[in-house]
Amino acid sequence: MNRISLVVCLVVLFVGTVFARDFVKPVAQPAKSYPAHDDHAEAKIAIAADPYDSADKAKIFSVNFREHGFLPIFFIVTNDGDRPVSIANLQVTLTTADRAKLTPAAPEDIFRRLTNPHAANPIPLPIPQKKVKGAISQKQRDEVESSQFAARAVEPHTTQSGLFFFDVEDISAPLAGAHIYVTGVDDAKGAELMYFEIPLEKYLNPPQK
Numbered sequence: 001m002n003r004i005s006l007v008v009c010l011v012v013l014f015v016g017t018v019f020a021r022d023f024v025k026p027v028a029q030p031a032k033s034y035p036a037h038d039d040h041a042e043a044k045i046a047i048a049a050d051p052y053d054s055a056d057k058a059k060i061f062s063v064n065f066r067e068h069g070f071l072p073i074f075f076i077v078t079n080d081g082d083r084p085v086s087i088a089n090l091q092v093t094l095t096t097a098d099r100a101k102l103t104p105a106a107p108e109d110i111f112r113r114l115t116n117p118h119a120a121n122p123i124p125l126p127i128p129q130k131k132v133k134g135a136i137s138q139k140q141r142d143e144v145e146s147s148q149f150a151a152r153a154v155e156p157h158t159t160q161s162g163l164f165f166f167d168v169e170d171i172s173a174p175l176a177g178a179h180i181y182v183t184g185v186d187d188a189k190g191a192e193l194m195y196f197e198i199p200l201e202k203y204l205n206p207p208q209k
Helices: 003-019 107-115 138-145
Strands: 035-040 045-051 069-078 091-095 158-167 179-183 196-200
Touching: 035 196, 045 196, 107 138, 107 158, 138 158
Parallel strands: none
Antiparallel strands: 035 045, 045 069, 069 158, 091 179, 179 196
16 A cells, blocks of 8 residues: 555544544533523422524534424433432423424434435326435434433432434424423332423523523
C-alpha cells in the first residue's frame, strides 16, 4: 500500500469513527428544573416532560423522528424523599387539545414505521408495484432501544430518565394545549400516589426569569 492510499484509508476511518458514534441519552437535571413538570411536594416526587421537537434538540438522534411522524419526549422522574418509589406500573398518556389520547409507541411500532415509509407519488398504472421499504441499521435500532424510558424504580434522592416516542403523524400541533398524565407511581408501602398532570404549555411558554 502506497503512502497516498494509506492516508486515504486513515481519513475514511477517522470520518467513519466520528459519524458512527453511539447514541448518548440527554443528561437529566432534577425534574423541577424543567418548565413542564408536576411536583408532588408532600410525596417529594416530581415528574417532568421535555419535548425534543426542535431541529437543534433533535440533533442527538441519527433518525429524523418528526419526519416519520413521531414526537420524542424526554421524561424525568426525581425522588427527593428518603424511600424508594416504584414505577413498575407506570402509565403515561399524552392528551392533545382535541382530546386525542396517545400512549408511547413501542419500539416495534417505531421500527415498522421507519422501515415502511409511505410511498410517494405512486404510478397509476395497472402494473404490480413493489412496496416501498426503507432500511434501518443496527445503530438506529440500538438508538431507539437504548433511549427508551425503562426504569422500574427511583431510589431516594435520585433521578431516572429516558425518552418516550408518541405517534403524532396526523396531528399538526401536538403540544399546544396538551397535557401529559402519569399514573402508576407507588410509594414504598405500595400505595399509588395521586396522578401527575404536566401541562405542555409550560414548555411552549416557560415563565420569564
